[in-house]
Amino acid sequence: MLSAAQDLVYGLLPTEEAEDLGLGSLRRHHHLGFLISDDEKSSYNYLKPGIGDLSSDVDLSAFGLGLEHRRYLLAFFSVFGVSIYFGFFCNTLPSFNFKAEVMATAVMNMTTAALDWVSIAFDAPLARAVVFGVHIDGHLVVEVLLIAVILFQLTRKSYKPPKKPLTEKEIDDLCEEWIPEPLHPPITEEMKLEPPTLESAAGPHTVIDGKEVVNFASANYLGLIGDDKIIDSCVASLEKYGVGSCGPRGFYGTIDVHLDCETRIAKFMGTPDSILYSYGISTIFSVIPAFCKKGDIIVADEGVHWGVQNGLYLSRSTVVYFKHNDMTSLESTLEKLTRGNKQAEKIRRYIVVEALYQNSGQITPLNEIVRLKEKYRFRVILEESHSFGVLGNTGRGLAEHYGVPIEKIDIITASMGNALATDGGFCTGTARVVDHQRLSSSGYVFSASLPPYLASAAIAAVDHLEDDPSLLTTLRSNISLLREGLSDLPGLTIASHPLSPIVFLKLKNPTGSFKNDLELLNKITERALKEDSVFIVSTKRSVLDKCRLPVGIRVFVSAGHTASDIKKVSDSLQRVAALVLAEHI
């Protein structure tokens, strides 16, 4: 580029002066970097840049150009320089280098002859023209013209084909032609299946099709369904408050039992405050978007259930999944996200895990999570729907189970539709965490509040659990009894944690297809219900569910089950699995 600039300067020199001064005057311009020798012959080779990587000098004599043509050459170079100069500014020649210049030189020389004629043609009539003391000659005219053309081209808008909007007629035709897809895919036989209908309460024993069956399908972990105390509190509440609350919490839908229930749960969990939601599944998918916004980072387990997945999606945060319940995978994910990333400190970072995964029956190693969370400074959102009221010596959940102080977990959510045998959900944490949700959590703000009798039931259930922790001992012995009974099932293996009240049975030899696996498992559950009056269920997967963990049979153990109930389910599973899975063992 340097030489291009020099060209420009030379080109702009008043040529008359250059002519008069001859070579001597050029020598004065040594500082410009040109080497001009006294020798006439070598003076033809005057284009010799100071930077020495130019391999060949240009032999102008080959083109029959003498010293007297120097000014035309200068004119050409100046034009070339101007073009490059503009090209440089316009970024059209950003990588122009000397090599390119050498190649260009040949082309330049070719055009020089043509330019000669042009210049002479312009020169002749303007030989004596002087405007404001400037002698006008050919090369100046050419330069001005070139600059004018360049400026003209630069100011022109780029070419765009004219827009032709669709005519009304065309739009009509398009609307006519458009064929929408149906609202639902073709109905298959599978979709027509109806679930069994219960004709009594979903307690440990229930009635299906007029027949009493043992119920291992309800997450009634503490056996509180049908509990007299809870029903009495519900009746009292129904008589006082009616069924529904007829309003969202903000607009007279806050009933004193809601506040009592929130205090009761916070007191039970040992947290400063808690907040009630009117439906279990909406709790987690409202809480996550209330705290995580666009640009925040969430690290989540890949095995989380749909409610969590939906929350993660609605938050619009950057979500990174780690391998199901794999702490090394979590650590490397956290490391990757935070290492050398100074920005990470300024954005909110959350780890989202389920305490007890309903998709696998696994338990999150909370002590490890807390260690990693503190090391990498992430907040933790813990979904305790199936562990609240189940894990820990007094049923206070996963934190109690691992002996982790509850303050270390930033946000805990849980559904009350499982162990507490009522409905709705809650979120608990610091006052800051809870108050923030009261205006920002869409499932709380925009929904009618929990029916007051369900809040009364929750209070009564927590009271019951606190008064009688022996329920938990019964539950645990039932779980181990059932695991013993199911320990060597033909074709099925227990995949859940030893303390999980969901005993998760998966196929020893999966067929490789999700659908076929499910068909096999459904056959087992159907036959168990029909032939042995044992009500067990398989995994259900919605088309929207992104969880890819293997499917299985879920046996929900309750403290209300007796040893004979458990024997019945083990025997039935032994028998039916052997029959159905005969070819899959």
Added chain:
Amino acid sequence: MVRLPYVTALTTLFSYGLLFAFGQLRDFFRRIIDWFKSSSKDLKGYAPICLGLEDFYTRRLYLRIQDCFSRPIASAPDAWFDVVERYSKDNNKTLHRTAKTSQCLNLGSYNYLGFAAADEYCTPRVIKSLKKYSPSTCSIRVDGGTTDLHNELELLVARFVGKPAAITFGMGYVTNSAIIPVLIGKGGLIISDSLNHNSIVNGARGSGAAVRVFQHNNAAHLEEVLREQIAEGQPRTHRPWKKIIVIVEGIYSMEGELCQLPEIIAVCKKYKVYTYLDEAHSIGAVGKSGKGVCELLGVDPADVDLMMGTFTKSFGSCGGYIAASKEIVQYLKHACPAHLYATSMSPPAVQQVISAIKVILGEDGSSRGAQKLAQIRENSNFFRSELKKMGFEVLGDNDSPVMPIMLYNPAKIPAFSRECLRHNVAVVTVAFPATPLLLARARICISAAQSREDLVKGLEVISKVGDLVGIKYFPAEPPKHGNQAHKKVE
């Protein structure tokens, strides 16, 4: 539609500007104090739960008037209810309950038909169901969560709204937010009314489909949007849309307006797009026999593809439903996550809806249902016309039990709410974010449970407070000016 008076707009903007400026000033001093104390509330190394201005509105505006919201009550939300008195020791930052209550006229709950309180037909049946089925099934619908009550309710709801089949959920919000993603996904288009409820917005967002908005209740604009979208197809790829669903509400809860359903349905039919009608506030509350806006406006339910509604309002229970063709319901029962993963609706709540619908249909052997429906229509129209006569700016249509009274200025929100409560009338005031910033309002919800005397008492108080607060924007005197301005608003 609301047309904001010029001067009011200016004063409202000025008020918010002032509040904002003072809020910023207080934030500034708070930062200085925090800096001196050098013990930030948030743990070191963690980004704060709320960044920058995210909770500015809550801290500096909402907290100052939070006593107007979330007032706890200590009784059923009937015509009259007991509002728990609260006090604050720290300028409203935290509120404490007292044991004292005051009996107030309830103009805030969605108790349209008066089923919120104990009912001679419903309550005994609910208690019986509670004893038989317990409060919960602890299971999902497809496992052990379907009782014969659930099946009965689905058949009854389908019959009530006039559709072949129905599916029910334990929460209205979840009904919208979990159904929409099952029906439509990437490559689909949702055209939503600009004032649709947050649950629809959330459902649409969760679906991954593209969302376009048409002007509130404007069928002509809907047609314009539809023509443009069908002709253009998907952005960038220009492939035709897979399907288009138009989502509207029966009664808009913040406006009290009825949907222009016949016009909108006509447009949708013309362009072969599906319709989704959210009747959260209209089902049970309007129509000759309580069957919602379709009945009121003479639309055949067969022309609406998906009819959604909730049981929270008119039926005094909880939950929601979708009524549609048999095939759609079969597909939803197979695919909808709220059906597959959420605890089934609480059996006593199911019984409450069944009983309430039976009362409305007159299947309880009395004419109480018809009386309730006549009562709510009469109450609503009486109250609305009286409010208008007094000079309030009332939004919404006749027959709608929801009637917003425009307040505009932020200072009038707490003033109106507190003064009414002082006179034992409980009203709901709504401000940002539920409404646009400038359009703060008080919202009256009329119930069939209220007698004429109750309403007269309510009107007296509202009129008195309206004079005090200065929200009679269209006073009857001078009549000429008032009428003109009024026409503009409507």
